[in-house]
Amino acid sequence: MESLTLLASSRSAGKTITWEDKTWTVELACPEAFDDLDIAIFSAGGSTSQELCPEAAKRNCVAIDNSSAFRMDPAVPLVVPEINAAAIRHHQGIIANPNCSTAVALMGLYPLHELFGLKRFFAATYQAVSGSGAAAMEELKGQVKSWVNGQPLEVKEYPHQIAFNVLPHVDVFYDDGYTKEEHKMLNESRKILGHESLRASTTCVRVPVLRAHSIAINAEFEQPVDVAKAREAITTFSGAELCDEPSKNAYPMPLDFSGKEKCGVGRLRVDSAFDNGLALWVVGDQLWKGAALNAVQIAEALHAQTASV
């Protein structure tokens, strides 16, 4: 990378940020700010992306967007580089970064799909509060502190207390009873895998964990499954790490996978309710693979493809 430009709203423009020995001044994210940039990573929410990604694209700056604004747009590739880096070639100035739960689930499902052909899956998530942003992390910490000190708990970021509780509610509800997050897991999985007939039903749940999402998955495949082959596929897949020694109480947990680049896959077993099925448990740091890391990986893949042309 030759140079880095930091852009933000007028609220943050002008501030300085120091990392290691370098200091940057944050500049205003206006259309013209993209004039001399090659790649811009957006992480400012849907409305900002709606407004500024096309402005960047117009100026030959490829926008890698972390919001959900463009993910299902047929003209926009939705990319997890370990799975569909090739889709990057078809971009028209905007590339979308997937939903965090989807990215984490696919780090377990994709290598198995390659082997056995995924038909459908059921998933229940255990999502960390960091998925809702820094304020939600502070809220959980604050509730726990108040609880220990015998003070009333403040509830602001979520509709209900999150400490010592679980909320089967991530993102808004749709008329069919599923949430937007649950729809994303199905629709984005289909798009990333290029598998339009894939079926999925998920329940997305917020748990009092600070960081890293966990997902319990039951998956049905076209072909007969083999646990030994499944383990090998997980082990050799660059996006995942097998963590599966029940006799040693070894399975992925959010505490262990916070801050890790790879997602952990464990509890791998022949599913007792599918004829060709596997049950598994995937844990990943949704701030990494579910967001920032994946966006950087897209930028790297884009750069490599551009360089190789």
Add this chain to the structure above:
Amino acid sequence: MESLTLLASSRSAGKTITWEDKTWTVELACPEAFDDLDIAIFSAGGSTSQELCPEAAKRNCVAIDNSSAFRMDPAVPLVVPEINAAAIRHHQGIIANPNCSTAVALMGLYPLHELFGLKRFFAATYQAVSGSGAAAMEELKGQVKSWVNGQPLEVKEYPHQIAFNVLPHVDVFYDDGYTKEEHKMLNESRKILGHESLRASTTCVRVPVLRAHSIAINAEFEQPVDVAKAREAITTFSGAELCDEPSKNAYPMPLDFSGKEKCGVGRLRVDSAFDNGLALWVVGDQLWKGAALNAVQIAEALHAQTASV
């Protein structure tokens, strides 16, 4: 009830317990202690039950056992009174009380099974630490206190820290990769529903919640489903309470169902990955419906049946 006798091991025998205006002296749980009793509720773990339930039965005292020792014994009815109270009639001196997760799941599944005919289900649990006993509750509280005070966290009851973490591990692991708890959910559901061809695959997970288990369920039925009819069946079922108004952020949560006799059912929706399926979310106080309350309900049903003979 004419009289109450409290029995315990030699460690507790001789102690006194006062409740409301009455005081009882705890007596030693030896075989002869059951001589003059009609019904004994056991809640002392598998080995004590193995030893003393047959002694009670021999003395015409019906043992209602909360351990897993006799649940799958073909000679022992496994009973959830709202579902199979009739099975009590066939007892031979011992009646088993089901596993807590199974009892809670069935409070949502049974009324739907009656309507549409349950074929198979997938479930992921969010189990409170109270399921592991009082020491585990103290451990979660202690870890949270230590965390707030910047002290090292003590890990003793579980193989890993439970505060701010989730553990995909409840009870021991079997060779097939499932845990004993996960096996119980399948086998006990089959026995309670009298439905040997039922299939199920579950993932049982401990979460940092003090009390009440939550379960995400995807269920497939023989017949086409109808959400309005499903809602009505839950509403009229004596073991459950419909709590399902997503637009008002109303769904069952462990904080709200701690100490409640009924289990809460919400997030009811047509399942997107089954042809005849429903997805739902069930929450119940496993110390109540999953244990003590169900045992008392069995005793009441037994008494009513005896009285009506």
